[in-house]
Each structure stands twice: as C-alpha cells, then as structure tokens.
Amino acid sequence: MGYPIEMQESIRKLEATRAFRLQQEIPRLTPEEKTRLLEQCHPDFRPDGMRSVRVGPNKGQRMQNELVDILEAYSRIDPDRVDLSRIDYDVDVLVVGGGGGGATAALIAHENGARVLLATKLRLGDANTMMAEGGIAAATQPNDSPYLHFLDTIGGGRFQNKRELVWALVHDAPLIVEWLKDLGAMFDTHPNGDLVVSFAGGHCRRRVHSCKDLSGMEFMRVIRDELWNRRVEVLEFSPAVELLLDERGRCAGAILMNLETREHIIVRARAVILATGGIGRLHPNKFPTTNHYGATADGLVIAYRAGARLLHMDAIQYHPTGAAWPEQMLGQLITEALRGNGAQLVNVHGERFINELETRDVTSSAIIREVRDRKNGVRTPTGMEGVWLDTPLIDIRGGVGKLDRMFAGIVHRFREYGIDVHKEPILVFPTQHYQNGGIEIDPEGRTDIPGLFAAGEVAGGVQGRNRLGGNSLVDIFVFGRRAGQAAALFVREGPSPGKLTLEHVRRYHRELAAEGIEKGRVSPLLLPDYTRPEVKERRYS
Amino acid sequence: MGESLVPIYIMGKRYEVPEGLTIMKALEWAGYQLIRGCGCRGGFCGACATVYRVPGNFRIQVGLACQTPVTPHMTLMQLPYFPVNKAIYDLDKVGSPLETLLQLYPEATRCLGCNTCTSVCPQKLQPMYYVAAALRGDFARAAELSFDCIMCGLCAARCPAQLVPYNIAIFVRRYYSKHMRPKPQHLKDRVAEIRAGLHDQALAGIAAASEEELKKLYLEREFEKL
Numbered sequence: 001m002g003y004p005i006e007m008q009e010s011i012r013k014l015e016a017t018r019a020f021r022l023q024q025e026i027p028r029l030t031p032e033e034k035t036r037l038l039e040q041c042h043p044d045f046r047p048d049g050m051r052s053v054r055v056g057p058n059k060g061q062r063m064q065n066e067l068v069d070i071l072e073a074y075s076r077i078d079p080d081r082v083d084l085s086r087i088d089y090d091v092d093v094l095v096v097g098g099g100g101g102g103a104t105a106a107l108i109a110h111e112n113g114a115r116v117l118l119a120t121k122l123r124l125g126d127a128n129t130m131m132a133e134g135g136i137a138a139a140t141q142p143n144d145s146p147y148l149h150f151l152d153t154i155g156g157g158r159f160q161n162k163r164e165l166v167w168a169l170v171h172d173a174p175l176i177v178e179w180l181k182d183l184g185a186m187f188d189t190h191p192n193g194d195l196v197v198s199f200a201g202g203h204c205r206r207r208v209h210s211c212k213d214l215s216g217m218e219f220m221r222v223i224r225d226e227l228w229n230r231r232v233e234v235l236e237f238s239p240a241v242e243l244l245l246d247e248r249g250r251c252a253g254a255i256l257m258n259l260e261t262r263e264h265i266i267v268r269a270r271a272v273i274l275a276t277g278g279i280g281r282l283h284p285n286k287f288p289t290t291n292h293y294g295a296t297a298d299g300l301v302i303a304y305r306a307g308a309r310l311l312h313m314d315a316i317q318y319h320p321t322g323a324a325w326p327e328q329m330l331g332q333l334i335t336e337a338l339r340g341n342g343a344q345l346v347n348v349h350g351e352r353f354i355n356e357l358e359t360r361d362v363t364s365s366a367i368i369r370e371v372r373d374r375k376n377g378v379r380t381p382t383g384m385e386g387v388w389l390d391t392p393l394i395d396i397r398g399g400v401g402k403l404d405r406m407f408a409g410i411v412h413r414f415r416e417y418g419i420d421v422h423k424e425p426i427l428v429f430p431t432q433h434y435q436n437g438g439i440e441i442d443p444e445g446r447t448d449i450p451g452l453f454a455a456g457e458v459a460g461g462v463q464g465r466n467r468l469g470g471n472s473l474v475d476i477f478v479f480g481r482r483a484g485q486a487a488a489l490f491v492r493e494g495p496s497p498g499k500l501t502l503e504h505v506r507r508y509h510r511e512l513a514a515e516g517i518e519k520g521r522v523s524p525l526l527l528p529d530y531t532r533p534e535v536k537e538r539r540y541s
Numbered sequence: 542m543g544e545s546l547v548p549i550y551i552m553g554k555r556y557e558v559p560e561g562l563t564i565m566k567a568l569e570w571a572g573y574q575l576i577r578g579c580g581c582r583g584g585f586c587g588a589c590a591t592v593y594r595v596p597g598n599f600r601i602q603v604g605l606a607c608q609t610p611v612t613p614h615m616t617l618m619q620l621p622y623f624p625v626n627k628a629i630y631d632l633d634k635v636g637s638p639l640e641t642l643l644q645l646y647p648e649a650t651r652c653l654g655c656n657t658c659t660s661v662c663p664q665k666l667q668p669m670y671y672v673a674a675a676l677r678g679d680f681a682r683a684a685e686l687s688f689d690c691i692m693c694g695l696c697a698a699r700c701p702a703q704l705v706p707y708n709i710a711i712f713v714r715r716y717y718s719k720h721m722r723p724k725p726q727h728l729k730d731r732v733a734e735i736r737a738g739l740h741d742q743a744l745a746g747i748a749a750a751s752e753e754e755l756k757k758l759y760l761e762r763e764f765e766k767l
Contacts, residue, residue: 031760126580126588140731143765147743155759163748171744174731181724184632184715186684194725204762212688217585221692225711229629237576259576292586293579328563328610332583342767357767408689412665413584416608527574535572 001418010378013350014388014425021344026355034362041365043285043318050314054515056304063313066282070301070523074509076241079502087268091117092491094254094269096240099127101456101476102275103223108484110232114491118232119256121239121294125224128277128292129476132216133335134200135208137470138173141197144205146170153471156202156359157464165462168443172478177209185222186211199340200469202359208470213335213409216473238265239298239526242505243306246498251451253500270497271451271487274299278435278457281528284316288331289432298524299458303439305508308447311460312437317467320363322431324386326417331431336469338389342397346388347376361466364430378427386429391421436463445483453487455479550616564591564606564617578621582607587693593617603661603695623694625705638716639678646709649676651702658696658706664689668696668706675709680717
C-alpha cells in the first residue's frame with residue numbers, strides 16, 4: 001500500500017530540506033506567543049466546545065460538552081429497586097479499575113494487609129497504561145533533580161497544578177523507577193547498565209525512561225503478573241455503576257454490574273479507590289482518540305454523583321502526533337519519544353514550523369494552525385490533513401539501528417501498511433489523548449468524601465492544565481501507591497462503615513429534576529457505542 | 542474509506558461491509574457492540590485475537606481485529622479468551638532460575654519443534670525460539686526475543702504440546718530484568734538521596750514560591766542539548 005503519489009511529492013520536498021533542517025534551531029516560544037497560539041488554535045478555546053454544568057458540586061462551571069451530557073444524566077439503576085442488604089462481597093478495600101493505577105493501588109493495599117477486591121470493566125490490564133509508548137519521567141540522572149522536574153511539570157501545567165501533588169510526584173518518581181525495576185520491568189539500558197533516558201516536550205532534561213516503545217505495556221504486564229502471583233481477587237467485566245455511601249456520608253462500597261449477565265453485584269468496602277481512567281472515548285470536540293475502548297469517564301460520573309469535586313475538567317489534552325494515515329490507524333498514538341530522539345514536524349512544503357519539544361498543548365496548536373489557518377497541511381486521498389513527522393532523522397542522528405532498537409512497535413505497525421519509517425515519514429495530526437483534570441485529590445489520593453480515594457487519570461490537580469510527556473506513567477504509580485497505602489491505613493484506623501445507602505443518588509436525581517433535566521439519558525456510559533444510525537433505526541424492539 | 546462493500550462472514554453469517562475497514566470496525570459497522578474481543582484498539586493489549594480463512598487458502602490465518610483489514614469473503618471468529626496455565630511464584634525466592642522454570646512449567650520440555658506458534662503470532666515473534674533459549678538458560682536472549690509479546694493467546698491455543706509460551710516468557714523476562722541485570726548506580730544514588738531527605742528543602746522552597754517567582758525560574762531554565 002504505502003503512500004499515494006500525491007503524498008509522495010510532498011515527501012520529496014521533505015527530503016530536499018532535511019540537510020538544512022538538521023542544522024536549523026527553532027527557538028522556543030515566549031509566554032506571550034504561547035498564550036496567543038493556544039487561544040487561537042487549541043480546541044479547549046473553541047467557544048462551542050464547552051458549557052456550564054447545571055447540577056452537582058461543580059455547578060456553574062464550564063466543562064467539555066460530552067462530559068456535561070453524562071453528568072446531567074440519571075443513574076443506570078433505580079435506587080428503590082436495589083436490595084442493599086444482599087451483600088455479595090465484603091472487603092477492606094475495593095479498587096475500581098484495572099489499569100496501572102488500580103493494579104498498583106490493589107497490590108500496595110494488599111501488601112499493607114488489607115483484604116482487597118479489584119473490579120474492572122474489561123480485562124485486568126485493559127487500560128490506557130497498556131498503550132503508553134514513550135515511558136516514565138523521573139529525575140534519576142546526575143544532571144537532573146526533582147527540583148527541575150517540579151519546575152518543568154508546573155510550568156507545563158500553566159502553573160495551575162496543585163503544588164503539593166507535583167511535589168509528591170517528582171519526589172517519588174525515582175523511587176517508582178526503582179520499584180518497577182525490582183518488579184522485573186525490562187528498562188532500556190546502556191551497555192554499562194545505566195538507564196536510557198529520552199527527552200519529551202517541556203522537560204529541560206532527558207528524563208523519560210523507556211522499555212522500547214512499549215513502556216506502559218511492560219509495566220502493566222509485570223504488575224498484573226505480580227497481582228496474579230499474590231492471588232489478589234479480581235473481578236473482570238464488572239464495572240462500578242454507582243458508589244455506595246453510609247448514613248454519615250462516608251464511602252462504603254459500590255454497585256458493580258456483570259457486563260455479560262447484567263446482574264448487579266453489591267460490594268461493601270471500608271475504603272474505595274477509583275482508578276477508572278479518562279474521558280477519551282467520549283470524543284471531546286469530535287476528535288479521534290488514542291484512548292482505550294473503556295475510557296468513558298465512568299469514575300468521574302459516579303464520584304460526582306456521590307459529591308466529589310472535579311478540577312480542571314475544561315482542560316483536555318490533544319496529543320500532537322496521532323496517526324493521520326493510513327486510515328485504519330487514524331488517531332492512534334505515535335509516541336512523543338520519536339520527537340524526543342530527533343524526529344521533526346514538517347509541513348507540506350518541507351518546512352519546520354515549531355520547536356518539536358514545546359509542550360503538547362502548544363505543539364498541537366501549532367500543527368492545527370499550520371493545517372487549518374496557514375493551509376500548509378498534507379492532504380490524504382480520504383480528505384484528512386496532517387503534517388509530516390520525519391522519522392528517518394532518528395537513524396540519521398542516532399545511527400542506523402536506533403529506530404529498530406527503540407521503536408520496534410512503530411516500525412512493525414507501519415510496515416503492516418507498506419510504510420517503511422526508516423525511509424519515509426509518518427503523517428500526523430493532533431488526537432485526543434488525556435484528561436488533564438479529574439477528581440480533586442490530596443497527596444495521599446484522598447477525595448472530599450471520606451473513604452473515597454482516587455489515583456491516576458481519573459484524579460485531577462497533578463498535571464494542572466496540561467500534562468508533560470512521561471508524567472502520566474509516573475502519576476499512576478506514585479498516586480496508585482500512595483492511595484493504596486492511605487486506604488489500607490484508613491481501613492485499620494478509621495471507624496467501621498455504617499448502613500449502606502443510595503440516598504446520594506436520589507438526591508442527585510431530585511437536583512436533575514429541579515433543573516428540568518428530563519429522564520432518558522443515563523450514565524455512566526460503560527461502553528462507547530459505534531453502531532451506525534442505519535442499524536439503530538432498524539432495531540424496532 | 543472506499544465506497545464499495547465486500548462480503549465477509551462473521552462466525553459464518555454474511556455481512557456486507559466497506560472494503561478496507563479493520564475487522565474490529567467491520568464488526569461494529571455490522572452492528573455489534575463489543576464487550577469481549579476489544580481493548581486498546583491499537584495493537585497493544587491482545588484482546589482481539591481473531592482467526593479467519595480466505596477463499597483459495599486452506600490455512601487458518603490469524604490477526605488482531607484492530608490491525609487487520611477485511612478482505613472479500615473472509616470468514617472470521619474472534620478468540621477473546623483462552624484458558625491457560627499461569628504458575629504462581631515469588632520472584633524473590635527463585636533459586637536456580639532454570640530449575641525453577643522447569644518446576645513452574647514442566648511442559649516446556651514437551652515442545653515438538655513444530656513452530657506452529659511462530660506461524661500464528663500476530664506480532665511476528667518466534668515463540669519456539671524464545672522458549673528454546675529459555676530452556677538453554679539463555680534468559681537474556683529469551684527476554685529480548687519475547688519482549689514484543691502482547692499475550693493474545695493464539696500461540697497457546699494452537700500449540701500441540703500445550704505450552705503457554707508467553708507465561709514462560711514473562712517469568713523469564715522478570716527474572717532476567719530483576720536479577721541478571723545490575724541496578725544502575727545513578728538510580729541507587731538518587732534513591733538514597735531522596736530517602737535521606739536531601740531534596741526536601743529544595744522542593745519545599747519551590748513549592749512555596751510565588752507564581753511570579755515560579756514563572757521567572759521557568760523561563761530561566763537551561764535545556765540539555767538534544
């Protein structure tokens with residue numbers, strides 16, 4: 001297959017400028033230039049992309065439309081029909097979510113003596129963690145420090161991050177790298193055994209530790225294997241559809257649904273850790289997404305109904321380099337580590353237009369400006385537009401073999417479509433990647449609701465309004481561990497849970513009704529629905 | 542995608558779907574809402590292993606539904622789950638790694654050398670060779686050869702000797718990474734510094750800085766060269 005003729009013409013222009021571009025220095029933007037570019041081109045600033053939510057703890061605040069739709073919705077269950085006296089599982093800690101954050105929290109809570117149940121919507125490990133390519137940021141090098149990591153992270157977050165969370169993040173990051181190494185994760189190393197580190201946008205030092213371009217997958221399968229070894233109980237295909245509180249407003253469990261039999265499962269727990277991930281499958285602003293099939297914001301919905309506050313839910317991350325060709329790969333992640341190792345962004349005329357190591361919000365905006373405003377995009381036969389990511393530069397800069405050594409996954413996936421990334425560039429366009437905000441937490445993962453903890457992408461405040469590359473894998477493990485420890489401690493020292501109740505759901509329903517929001521829409525969504533309207537129309541029953 | 546529709550057979554039942562869709566998107570186009578057999582949709586998670594046949598070829602073919610385009614008259618079935626033997630072990634209590642491997646997975650020696658595993662691997666790995674390397678005690682080689690494994694289950698499903706190559710491989714990789722590769726000095730040093738509280742003061746200082754100060758420090762950062 002490969003590239004069609006008209007795209008090949010542009011590739012020749014890119015090849016013609018390569019020698020010049022290798023020498024070309026593009027200065028970083030000033031704060032004023034950044035602000036202007038974001039306001040002009042970042043999808044968060046589209047006036048019709050967001051609206052105010054009319055109910056709940058964040059009432060009156062603007063959020064992404066697709067999220068407001070499911071917050072302004074009724075529960076999937078009728079609280080009056082649920083028999084809360086029939087308890088199926090009675091545990092110390094219920095972890096909801098089977099990605100890197102949830103699996104870590106479960107492992108650590110178990111290590112700290114808690115009886116743990118991990119419930120997840122799909123399989124254990126079916127999560128965005130599995131798809132994280134680039135790696136994990138941590139200041140482990142002699143020329144680096146947690147201080148510099150703090151500065152990069154908070155500047156990248158436009159200074160809106162909760163500082164105590166950033167502190168925890170950068171402080172624990174090297175400890176997490178050691179923890180993963182001790183679990184048997186196969187990090188990339190130099191011949192002398194030192195860890196290989198790469199750049200990611202917005203970091204002033206090389207500090208992203210990788211396991212080829214399958215870093216998240218490596219961490220996830222190692223932690224999952226360890227959970228299995230410790231025989232931690234796991235319920236797959238059993239998403240949480242509502243939290244349970246007790247009469248004093250403490251979190252006391254959850255209602256799960258068996259996705260295959262549609263039965264509900266009542267779990268009483270002395271603490272609950274939400275690690276349900278992000279929002280990508282709601283497709284904010286109709287963007288394609290890099291996210292996992294299950295990323296439907298379920299945790300945000302059930303925590304919000306129970307009274308937890310959300311933070312920065314008007315800040316969505318669009319990754320600069322989603323695949324724009326071939327069509328079958330549309331929106332899939334092309335790791336930032338390629339840019340971190342010297343791949344450049346190039347327009348249809350063979351010109352660079354931004355320093356490739358700017359933060360993601362800025363780089364994505366620059367690509368959108370290049371394509372939409374300046375009309376310098378490369379057009380595919382299906383009408384999609386994008387810019388080139390000049391991958392052959394990696395071997396040119398780093399020596400033949402570097403692409404194969406560090407980016408075997410990318411090489412393999414494009415080869416399937418007849419594209420040789422050693423010789424040809426990749427066509428990219430921004431794709432939804434991450435929810436920067438989430439449920440507000442403190443450094444121990446505690447939320448506003450006693451007994452309810454959150455960790456990873458579902459939690460907010462760590463990343464401010466824009467996350468840096470490499471900072472998500474470290475986030476899920478740092479706060480997964482902290483939440484696991486804190487929950488186990490809470491179980492040991494906190495009072496016993498009282499009587500289970502769904503009163504908060506009834507109250508939320510009354511609030512919806514008072515705002516004139518009609519019944520009909522229910523949430524959480526659980527699974528995205530890609531059924532064509534033509535098929536739906538003919539489902540008469 | 543192209544306008545033309547092609548017939549495919551989902552578990553034997555005919556549907557017409559646009560040419561060029563992946564198997565996963567074709568299932569959804571046909572009207573399926575997937576619960577099993579769909580995960581990351583990007584070739585990482587191994588949830589969507591699929592077996593199929595095409596006319597004129599007697600062989601069973603395999604692929605990931607999220608990565609494999611449909612072709613006319615393809616007959617397919619997903620294999621979202623396959624029951625396998627996963628041994629329980631404590632990575633810190635492994636004595637001789639090879640002996641342990643043979644205790645955990647004694648069936649590993651039953652490999653017939655038929656290489657069916659290689660022919661079904663959607664990642665184009667060679668499970669027979671990494672299992673052989675592991676059995677020789679060459680864990681480094683086995684770890685390297687098996688690294689891209691997504692644990693989709695296809696090799697285990699087809700192995701006539703009933704091995705589970707990927708569970709052998711993850712034990713080998715974890716043992717190798719933890720015990721056979723030294724912990725780098727720079728990591729040990731940094732962890733020791735953090736545990737001794739040597740970075741606390743700097744972090745407390747910057748966490749207490751005014752926003753103006755932070756912005757100034759941020760602008761003044763010096764970048765390591767690419």
